[in-house]
Every structure is written in C-alpha cells, then in structure tokens.
Amino acid sequence: MIKNQFVEIRNFVTVAQAGSFTAAAHTLGMTGSALSKSIMRLETRLGTKLLHRTTRRVSLTNDGDSYLTDCQNAMAILDEAENRLGSEQQTPAGRVRIDLPSAFGRRYILPTLIELSTRYEQLELTVTFSDRAVDLMGDGIDLAVRVGALDNDVDLVARRLGEQRRVICGSPAYLARRGVPLSAKDLAQHDCVIGWPLGQRPGWLLKNVEGVTQTHEIPVRHEIGDCEAILAATLAGCGLAQIPTWLVEEHLRSGALQSVLDDQAGDDTPIHAIWIKTPYLQPKMRVVIDALRLLAQSPGSRFRAG
CATH class of the missing domain: 3.40.190.10 (Periplasmic binding protein-like II)
Structure with missing residues (x-):
C-alpha cells in the first residue's frame, strides 16, 4: 500500500511539472490511460481534486498547488537522505566505538586514531581503555584490540596484528x-x-x-x-x-x-584486532582496521615482539 502511494505521488509530481499527461506518461514509461487512473486514485484517496484537465493542458487546483509543494519538499528530503547515505558508503563517516589495552593503546594506537580522525572529518571516535576482555555486543563496542589468546567465538572476526613479549x-x-x-x-x-x-x-x-x-x-x-x-x-x-x-x-x-x-622467558603473546562479523564492513570500520594493520607492519612497530 505504501509503495503504491509513493508511485502515485511520483506520478502526480511528474504530471504537474510537465503540464501534460502525454509528456508525463512518456517520461514515466506509462500509457496515458494508466497515468490518468493513477492520478484519479490519488485524488480519491485524498478526497480532493488536484488537477484541472482540458484537451490542451493540465493545471493545478489550489489544493493541487499546495500538495505539489509539500510533495516536492518531501522528495527533496528523501533525495538528500539517499545521497548522504550513498556518500557515507564510500567515505568513512559516522561513529566507531573502539576499546584498547590501557598502556599499549594510549602509547602506540591512540596517536594513529587521532591522526585518522583529522584525515577523515566525518569520522567520529569513542575510545575506551581496558585490560580486561569486553563483550563487544553487550557493551556496544565496534572494534577492540586485545593481547592474549582469544576464545573461539563464531560471531567475531579476528585479525592478528603482531606479538607481545x-x-x-x-x-x-x-x-x-x-x-x-x-x-x-x-x-x-x-x-x-x-x-x-x-x-x-x-x-x-x-x-x-x-x-x-x-x-x-x-x-x-x-x-x-x-x-x-x-x-x-x-x-x-x-x-x-x-x-x-x-x-x-x-x-x-x-x-x-x-x-x-x-x-x-615465555613465548610471544598474540595481539589481535577483533570485531563483530557482518556481511558488509562499513568504510568507517575498514579504514580503522587498515590503519591498525599498517601501524603493525611499519618499521620499528611495537606490535612486534622484541
């Protein structure tokens, strides 16, 4: 039902902007008869006449003119929302909640995260520090860096960054x-x-x-x-x-x-980045994970046991 309402609104706006059923039907890839019936259904649902129809042209009634303005404003909001979402799917944007080991995180990871946030102005960070294992799902954490052996949790993805001695x-x-x-x-x-x-x-x-x-x-x-x-x-x-x-x-x-x-001396203890398994890794997460990987691989990295 809602889908049909959106279709009828789209059809009405196209007719009103074209000023002609014939031109609007061509734009929409519909027959003139189907388009006319769509507008009639919309008028019936709203309980008012939206268009004056003559053999030569179509014009808006007072209600139609007011309704067109509202429809155009609503469609502009939807277009903006889609454009923004589409942009965020390509550009790292939004909040990432990260939990780090206390001393190691403050010394060697936080500076990289701060630099990352200055490079991507739409990236927002919430960073906490803990040496105890956190429940990513229960605590609302997107990504954590952990030192030590990990449990075999099928809901989590782990990427080994290095070792600690x-x-x-x-x-x-x-x-x-x-x-x-x-x-x-x-x-x-x-x-x-x-x-x-x-x-x-x-x-x-x-x-x-x-x-x-x-x-x-x-x-x-x-x-x-x-x-x-x-x-x-x-x-x-x-x-x-x-x-x-x-x-x-x-x-x-x-x-x-x-x-x-x-x-x-004991053997090396692994350092991992872990996050919740999802079908699609958002750019805001991917850019943080990639930054950690590059940090771990950099010359003189503290992720390497020594």
Missing part, C-alpha cells in the same frame, strides 16, 4: 637486597608484582627444561590493575614483575631495571 625484571636495589633468581623455583622466595588475576591462580609464562612454555605459579605480594602502575612499583623496588618489552625496554637500557631468567 614479556620479561621478568626488578630494580638493581631490589635484586641486591633479595638476590637474583637463577631458576623458576627461586621465585618462591621473592616478592612478585602482578596484574589482577581475574579469579585465576597467579602465574607467569616460563619455559620448562623441555622448552615448553607453561604457566608457573608465583607468590604474590602486590596486585595492581594497570601495566604502567606495575612498572612504577617495580622501578621503586617493590619486587619482580613480568612486563612487556615495549614498556620496559628504555629502563633496561638505562639500567634502572635488570631482567632475570631470560633463558626461561
């Missing part, structure tokens, strides 16, 4: 006071600083004598739910911590921290 380290003052651990067993005699265990037994990834990486349970003195705060505690001599190389490398070079058990 972590080292166990402590301040020289702490190691002078408590000694340097020479084996994983020695960790039982040390103060260890970790992130939130999320209900699991606290442990660090270490290689056993066969070279297989396993989670080694450790004693915990401090639990700190932020990577940079863990670094600050380690620099202050609070204990040993397993920290990503991208965060600690400058302190290792300067001697502010010293790595231990290097031969038993």
